[in-house]
Amino acid sequence: MIPAPFAYERAASVEDAVARLARHGEDAKVLAGGHSLIPLLRLRFARPSVLVDIGRVPGLDGVRDDGELSIGAMTRYCDVEASPLVAEHAPLLAAAAAEVGDEQVRHRGTIGGSICHGDPASDVAAALLALGATVVVRGPGGERRIALEEFFVGFLETAIARDEILVEVRVPVTSAPWAFEKFNRRAQDWAIVGCAVLAGSEPRVALVNMATTPRRAPLVEEALARGASAREAADLASEGTEPPSDANASAQFRRHLASVLVRRALERASR
Amino acid sequence: MPFIGRSMTRREDRALVRGEARFTDDLGAADDVPIVDAVHMVVVRSTVAHARIVGVDATEALALPGTVAVVTGADLAGTVSPYPVVSRDGATLADAPVEVVATGTVRYVGEPVAAVLARSRATAEDAAELVVVDYEPLEPVASVDDARRRVAVVHDAAPDNVLVRWSHRSGDVDGAFRDARRVARCHLHIPRLVAAPIEVRACVAAHDAADDLVTLWASAQDPWRQSAQLAAVLRRPEASIRVVVPEVGGAFGSKGSLVPEYALAAWCAIHHRVAVRWFEDRSENFLAAYQGRGMQADVELALGDGGRFLALRADIAADIGAYLYPNTPNVAVTTAMLMTGCYDIAAAEVRVEGLATTKVPTGPYRGAGRPEAAFFVERVVDVAARATGLDPVEIRRRNLVAPGAFPHDNGLGHRYDSGNYPAALDEACRLLGYDALRAEQRDARASGRLLGVGIASYVERAAPGGWESAEALLAPGGRVVVRVGSSPHGQGHETTFAQVAADALGVAPDAIDVRHGDSSAGPPGVGTYGSRSVTLGGSAVLQACEGLLARATVAAATLCGVDPADLDYRDGRWSRRDRPDEGVGLADVAAAALDAGAPMRADARFTIASPVFSFGTYGAAVEIDPETGRVEILRIAAVDDAGVVVNPLLAEGQVVGSSVQGVGASLYEEVVHDADGQPVSGSFVSYGIPSAPDVAFELETALLCTPSPLNPLGAKGIGEAGSIGVPAAVDNAVVDALAPFGVEHVDPPYSPERIWGLVAGRPDARAGG
Numbered sequence A: 001m002i003p004a005p006f007a008y009e010r011a012a013s014v015e016d017a018v019a020r021l022a023r024h025g026e027d028a029k030v031l032a033g034g035h036s037l038i039p040l041l042r043l044r045f046a047r048p049s050v051l052v053d054i055g056r057v058p059g060l061d062g063v064r065d066d067g068e069l070s071i072g073a074m075t076r077y078c079d080v081e082a083s084p085l086v087a088e089h090a091p092l093l094a095a096a097a098a099e100v101g102d103e104q105v106r107h108r109g110t111i112g113g114s115i116c117h118g119d120p121a122s123d124v125a126a127a128l129l130a131l132g133a134t135v136v137v138r139g140p141g142g143e144r145r146i147a148l149e150e151f152f153v154g155f156l157e158t159a160i161a162r163d164e165i166l167v168e169v170r171v172p173v174t175s176a177p178w179a180f181e182k183f184n185r186r187a188q189d190w191a192i193v194g195c196a197v198l199a200g201s202e203p204r205v206a207l208v209n210m211a212t213t214p215r216r217a218p219l220v221e222e223a224l225a226r227g228a229s230a231r232e233a234a235d236l237a238s239e240g241t242e243p244p245s246d247a248n249a250s251a252q253f254r255r256h257l258a259s260v261l262v263r264r265a266l267e268r269a270s271r
Numbered sequence B: 001m002p003f004i005g006r007s008m009t010r011r012e013d014r015a016l017v018r019g020e021a022r023f024t025d026d027l028g029a030a031d032d033v034p035i036v037d038a039v040h041m042v043v044v045r046s047t048v049a050h051a052r053i054v055g056v057d058a059t060e061a062l063a064l065p066g067t068v069a070v071v072t073g074a075d076l077a078g079t080v081s082p083y084p085v086v087s088r089d090g091a092t093l094a095d096a097p098v099e100v101v102a103t104g105t106v107r108y109v110g111e112p113v114a115a116v117l118a119r120s121r122a123t124a125e126d127a128a129e130l131v132v133v134d135y136e137p138l139e140p141v142a143s144v145d146d147a148r149r150r151v152a153v154v155h156d157a158a159p160d161n162v163l164v165r166w167s168h169r170s171g172d173v174d175g176a177f178r179d180a181r182r183v184a185r186c187h188l189h190i191p192r193l194v195a196a197p198i199e200v201r202a203c204v205a206a207h208d209a210a211d212d213l214v215t216l217w218a219s220a221q222d223p224w225r226q227s228a229q230l231a232a233v234l235r236r237p238e239a240s241i242r243v244v245v246p247e248v249g250g251a252f253g254s255k256g257s258l259v260p261e262y263a264l265a266a267w268c269a270i271h272h273r274v275a276v277r278w279f280e281d282r283s284e285n286f287l288a289a290y291q292g293r294g295m296q297a298d299v300e301l302a303l304g305d306g307g308r309f310l311a312l313r314a315d316i317a318a319d320i321g322a323y324l325y326p327n328t329p330n331v332a333v334t335t336a337m338l339m340t341g342c343y344d345i346a347a348a349e350v351r352v353e354g355l356a357t358t359k360v361p362t363g364p365y366r367g368a369g370r371p372e373a374a375f376f377v378e379r380v381v382d383v384a385a386r387a388t389g390l391d392p393v394e395i396r397r398r399n400l401v402a403p404g405a406f407p408h409d410n411g412l413g414h415r416y417d418s419g420n421y422p423a424a425l426d427e428a429c430r431l432l433g434y435d436a437l438r439a440e441q442r443d444a445r446a447s448g449r450l451l452g453v454g455i456a457s458y459v460e461r462a463a464p465g466g467w468e469s470a471e472a473l474l475a476p477g478g479r480v481v482v483r484v485g486s487s488p489h490g491q492g493h494e495t496t497f498a499q500v501a502a503d504a505l506g507v508a509p510d511a512i513d514v515r516h517g518d519s520s521a522g523p524p525g526v527g528t529y530g531s532r533s534v535t536l537g538g539s540a541v542l543q544a545c546e547g548l549l550a551r552a553t554v555a556a557a558t559l560c561g562v563d564p565a566d567l568d569y570r571d572g573r574w575s576r577r578d579r580p581d582e583g584v585g586l587a588d589v590a591a592a593a594l595d596a597g598a599p600m601r602a603d604a605r606f607t608i609a610s611p612v613f614s615f616g617t618y619g620a621a622v623e624i625d626p627e628t629g630r631v632e633i634l635r636i637a638a639v640d641d642a643g644v645v646v647n648p649l650l651a652e653g654q655v656v657g658s659s660v661q662g663v664g665a666s667l668y669e670e671v672v673h674d675a676d677g678q679p680v681s682g683s684f685v686s687y688g689i690p691s692a693p694d695v696a697f698e699l700e701t702a703l704l705c706t707p708s709p710l711n712p713l714g715a716k717g718i719g720e721a722g723s724i725g726v727p728a729a730v731d732n733a734v735v736d737a738l739a740p741f742g743v744e745h746v747d748p749p750y751s752p753e754r755i756w757g758l759v760a761g762r763p764d765a766r767a768g769g
């Protein structure tokens, strides 16, 4: 359980990190909280020859309010959970962050790492999709903004380029009712299925672990917009999804759970 | 007031909670462990379930700077002997002992094929990746059914793939079934489980060529079985082996037999003249540490008038795995011999077959055969209750062995020493709130909630024969050092044995030091397993201390110039009857003995002729979410009778810990192999054990006391109770909760999907009326 040999470099700034990534090319990987990357290294499933640690880059963490919420990529789950700004303007995100793993995971794992890893089972990714978040990435060519919708490309695959760093997540402030549902066998497990709901005039529903990427449930949203009941809308939750089958649940059971969880979340959000 | 029976906190905990305790991988120069020049061993493991090894190419591995050696089965050939596997309780065994490292054929994924020795752990892992093993695939035998169909023969010595065979019959079984008013039947399956100790397996091995002494520091349940088996495997006299067991982070049965990798490390230490360190990864522990359970049974119970149990028949099949460890066969036989449970059943016939599969071997895991028996018996009893329309508590009450009927011959080779089974049943019903729960259940069902109540009574064979020894030594200053052969791995021997010694010597436990864990220091022992330590080890401590006191009293009499009978002894002091203010203390006697050049000590070896039988009743209340299939445990009542309990606090700790493991077995845990024999549950992501937030239910415990007549303490065993009682009680509760859906049986673990599969699409009897 010792990773294959690699070189370790600590970036001093975002620009420095980007330059290092450009220099090392394909062989380099960004290290944030390490809670997805280090297990992969230890199992030798990932074998980068260089790790560029962005953990001490100044200015990458913390939550600000500049009309939207700006959350630094290196902000840890525990700080998202505890942030008064998040509690006030995006409580759905705080609730999702509080459901991630256990205390240790929440004290190391970062919001940026969770998004960049592109895991379909990420709790905060679904919450951010429901909240309509945008990410800001910086590379050699400067900065670009990507709607989170477009960020997730495939299984553990995102729209970020090898030499880009995610610097910030931008979340529109909202006071709409919300709910987050996570179904797992043990309290600290990954979600077998989860769902994030932001109700209100344009309801948004996103699913955890129901496809190769975190994704929304457009048919549910449309049905709600048409005035369908929670139950009717929730019945459409698994339309178009491709949930995995694994030791914890079959794809068929996940489809069933998605409908149950979406209905429960919609009912909770409308209370 | 005696110390036996008092709840006292563990003296072991101070070092543990401060992080000062030393586990095998912490050992170093300060412990006289030669790790400075030690090499690291990393094991290359089979990636296939069944294959012939065509060749092992270590060229690239050896070329890596820092690699010291690569060792394969071919290197060991002719220098090691097979593991000693002996039959107990009349079982017939095939010759299929586990191998230190595979020679010729691999029989499970994870089996050691080679060992790499290197200067650092990292280099050893890099080199291990470079070892190329060429396999010629053979047909995998991934299940008991595969084994019975003989899709392949796993061992030539067992052409029918049966490695363990045992059967027993008593009474007129056929007649009873012929005359029965009804027969309750069920087919039951318990998956394999892993023990998952927090500390995985680890050792340091060194060979002192000058003395030809092999020393093994190892994470193990005791030094004795490691050293005896190591001697046999390495073909050395036991006197040339020293085993030291430091602090151990859990074993739960899985570190009882010699670990093949320990033998491999010792072999490397001898043949490569270096000290060798080995510790495994969690993934290796999942792959290669022997697993528990993995048993299925067809059980039939013949019922007479009034729900009377007339006879029991059971056919048990165990998924033994690829090889026999010395303690592998005992598990299924233990189950078989307890198949009449706590009931008075006049006739019984039980057959066991342990089948070879190309999966990691099995062995004892907390409960080791008793959880299986309790599950098989208590399930068929609930089936009988449903068939007769009797309440599950009532049918049990009618059939329990009566309190006055001990010793009781259970028809399967055991003689139960003492018991009061109805008392445990009553107490469990009271603690659980059985009657109130039944009332609540009626209301819950009416409103569509699935509430279930389950009861399970068990009897546990503890202290399965054998002996333990102890030595009590009067040390300078009057402290007493008790050396015991019985060696702990988390049970709290130091605390409880000090309480026993304190009572025997009339001093406070603080005046007693308890030492253990080194096969070269102190008296010999057997081991810590089967809930035997207080009964055997504790009795030995008691007798050694009584012996010491008798000797010390004689010495005190000499010092005082009177006859021993003319002395009174209290609180570590003898005083003259005639002149009470004159006397001597333990320190004076110790000093006199030292002056005379003969330190005062006494030994004892306590042997038990037949086992003791703990028992109890567990109750569980569960609620099931019909939409998601999630089973929530609401309450567990655990009533155990382990005879005289030395330290109720520690006993309760054992009940709580084992109950939580029982909950894991009920709700989460299942080792899964695919049809190729590849494990698919090899990490804590796919194999879940309960963590603190999962233990949110109420757990009520109570200890009853029916002393054992078979040892001077009157003690029995408590270490495995919850692992035995909880799964059976929870299972009965789950089936009870699902009764409105016509569900008659569900095997553990009760995953949401499994439960949902039973409920979804089935007409709910409630709706149809």
Ligand SMILES: Cc1cc2nc3c(=O)[nH]c(=O)nc-3n(C[C@H](O)[C@H](O)[C@H](O)COP(=O)(O)OP(=O)(O)OC[C@H]3O[C@@H](n4cnc5c(N)ncnc54)[C@H](O)[C@@H]3O)c2cc1C
Binding pocket: A029, A030, A031, A032, A033, A034, A035, A036, A037, A038, A039, A054, A073, A074, A099, A100, A101, A102, A105, A108, A109, A110, A111, A112, A113, A114, A115, A116, A117, A119, A121, A122, A123, A124, A160, A164, A165, A166, A167, A188, A189, A190, A191
């Ligand atoms: C025991 C355990 C339980 C867990 N349970 C859950 C759970 O219940 N729910 C859940 O959602 N997650 C869970 N996780 C995963 C956890 O959320 C991870 O921390 C998170 O997915 C990754 O964040 P990180 O900061 O640790 O990223 P890292 O592991 O450091 O990086 C992850 C990936 O993202 C890249 N990366 C990271 N930051 C950036 C950046 N700013 N710019 C560009 N690339 C970047 C890295 O190169 C890497 O490829 C669990 C993890 C563990 C170990």
